[in-house]
Amino acid sequence: MENLIEIKGVKHAYTTASGPLPVLDGLDVSVPTGTFAAVVGPSGCGKSTLTRLVAGLMKPDEGEVYLHGERVKGPRKTVGMAFQNPVLLEWRSIMDNVILPLEIVAPRMSRADREARAMELLDMVGLTGFENKRPSELSGGMRQRASLCRSLVHKPEVLIMDEPFGALDAFTREDLWQTMRDLRRAEPFTTVLITHDLRESVFLGDQVIVLSGRPARTQYVMDVDLPEDRTLDVLYTPKVADMLHILRDQIKIAQGRDGGAH
Ligand SMILES: Nc1ncnc2c1ncn2[C@@H]1O[C@H](COP(=O)(O)OP(=O)(O)OP(=O)(O)O)[C@@H](O)[C@H]1O
Numbered sequence: 001m002e003n004l005i006e007i008k009g010v011k012h013a014y015t016t017a018s019g020p021l022p023v024l025d026g027l028d029v030s031v032p033t034g035t036f037a038a039v040v041g042p043s044g045c046g047k048s049t050l051t052r053l054v055a056g057l058m059k060p061d062e063g064e065v066y067l068h069g070e071r072v073k074g075p076r077k078t079v080g081m082a083f084q085n086p087v088l089l090e091w092r093s094i095m096d097n098v099i100l101p102l103e104i105v106a107p108r109m110s111r112a113d114r115e116a117r118a119m120e121l122l123d124m125v126g127l128t129g130f131e132n133k134r135p136s137e138l139s140g141g142m143r144q145r146a147s148l149c150r151s152l153v154h155k156p157e158v159l160i161m162d163e164p165f166g167a168l169d170a171f172t173r174e175d176l177w178q179t180m181r182d183l184r185r186a187e188p189f190t191t192v193l194i195t196h197d198l199r200e201s202v203f204l205g206d207q208v209i210v211l212s213g214r215p216a217r218t219q220y221v222m223d224v225d226l227p228e229d230r231t232l233d234v235l236y237t238p239k240v241a242d243m244l245h246i247l248r249d250q251i252k253i254a255q256g257r258d259g260g261a262h
Contacts, residue, residue, distance in 0.1 A: 002068075004157060004190045005031040005054055010063035012049060013215075023049050024060065025215035031207075036184065036191045038201035040247065041211030041219075042255045047194045050211075051160045054192060055079050067158065077105050080156035080189075084163040086147035088135035094146050095131040098122065101154045114153075121149035124186060125179050141172035145179060152183065161193045165200065174232055177203050181230070198247045199235055202226070210250040220250045 007029040013020040023046040031037045039047055052058045053065050056075045065072040067079075080101070088097045098118040102109055122131055125145040135143055144164060151159055165173045177200060184191070195201050201208045202224055210220040222243065226234055234240055 002033050003030045003066075004033040004068060005029065005037075005192065006064075006066040006069075007050070007053065008064045008066075010053065010060040010065065011215075012046075012053075012058075012060045012062075022215040024217075026217035027063070027211075028218045029209060031190055031192060033190055034188045035206040036193065036204055037207050037209055038193045038195055038205035039209045039211060040195060040198060040201050040251065041216060042213045042251065043196075045211050045214045045254070046216040047211060048162055050216075051081075051162050051192065051194060054158065055081060055160055077154070078157040080151035080154065080159045082144075082147055082151040082159065082161045082164045084166045086135075086143045088143055088146060088150075090135055093132050093134060094122070094127065094138070097135065098131075098146060098149045098153055100150060105154045118149065118153055121152055121183075122146070124183060125149060139172075141168055141176060144168060144176060148176075148179070148183065152187065152189065155187070155189075157190060159189050159191045161191065163194055163196065166196065173197075173200070178232070180204055185228075198244050198251075201247070202240055202243055203230065203232070203235060208247060210247065210254060212254045213256070219254055222247065 007027055010024050010027040012024040013022040027050065029037065039050060041047055053060055054072070056072045056079070067076065095115060095118055098121065099114040102114045102117065119131065122128055125148060127142060127145055130138060130142065138146065165176050168176065181204065193204060205224050207224060208222040209218060211217070212219040
C-alpha cells in the first residue's frame with residue numbers, strides 16, 4: 001500500500017525570546033493510504049507541530065514531509081482539519097457552516113449540489129433536521145459532529161484531527177468514536193489523530209505512534225490488529241488491555257525523557 005503521508009527525519013526548533021526551542025528531533029511517520037494513525041505523547045512534546053507540518057502550515061528546519069510522494073511546500077486544499085474547539089460561525093446556520101469549505105475549494109459547484117453533499121454527511125452523523133439551526137442551539141457533541149462534516153465535505157485526502165473529542169464527556173466521546181468509525185467505512189480517507197486518550201487511539205487507529213518527550217522523535221509504533229468493524233466492547237477484551245498496558249509504559253518512558261520540563 002502506498003504511503004499517503006511520509007515524514008522523514010524531521011527536526012524543528014521554534015524561535016523564542018529565550019532562544020531556539022527544539023520541538024522535533026528525528027520524526028519518522030508513515031501513514032498508508034486510507035488508514036488511520038493515532039499520535040500520542042507527553043504534553044507539549046510537539047504533536048500539534050506535527051499536524052502543522054502535514055497541513056503545510058510550516059516548514060521543518062530539516063527533513064522532509066511528503067503527501068502522495070510530493071514534497072509539501074505550502075497549505076493544501078486536499079487536507080481537512082478538525083480541532084478540539086469546533087469554531088463554527090455563529091452567524092451561519094449548521095448547513096452554511098458545513099458547506100463553507102466547498103465555497104472555497106469548489107466555487108463553481110451549485111448551491112443545490114453543495115447542500116446535497118452536506119446533507120449526506122449530516123445524515124451519517126445523525127444531524128438531519130438540525131441543518132437550519134445556529135451552532136449555539138446544538139450541544140457540544142452535536143457541534144463536534146457538525147465540525148466533522150465540515151472537515152470532510154470537500155472529500156479531503158487527509159483528515160487531521162487535533163484532540164477533537166478532548167472537551168466532550170466520556171459518553172459523548174465514545175459516541176463520536178463510533179461515528180468516526182462509520183464515516184470512515186462510508187468514505188475512506190487517511191487520518192492523523194492527535195489524542196491524549198489511549199483507548200481512543202486503539203479504538204480508532206490502525207497504528208498508534210508514540211512520540212517521545214520534547215524534542216520529540218518517533219519512539220514506538222503499534223500496529224492495531226483488531227477487526228475493522230470493532231465495537232466498543234473490544235475495549236474490554238484482554239487483548240486491548242495488553243495493548244493499553246504497552247502504550248502506557250511507552251508514555252511513561254516518553255515522560256521520563258522529558259524530565260518533567262513542560
Ligand atoms: N509558534 C510557536 N512558537 C514558539 N513555541 C511554540 C510555538 N508553537 C508551539 N510552541 C512550543 O513548542 C512545544 C510543542 O508544542 P505543540 O503544540 O506542538 O505540543 P503538543 O504536543 O501538541 O502539546 P499538548 O499535548 O500540550 O497539546 C511547546 O512547548 C509549545 O509551547
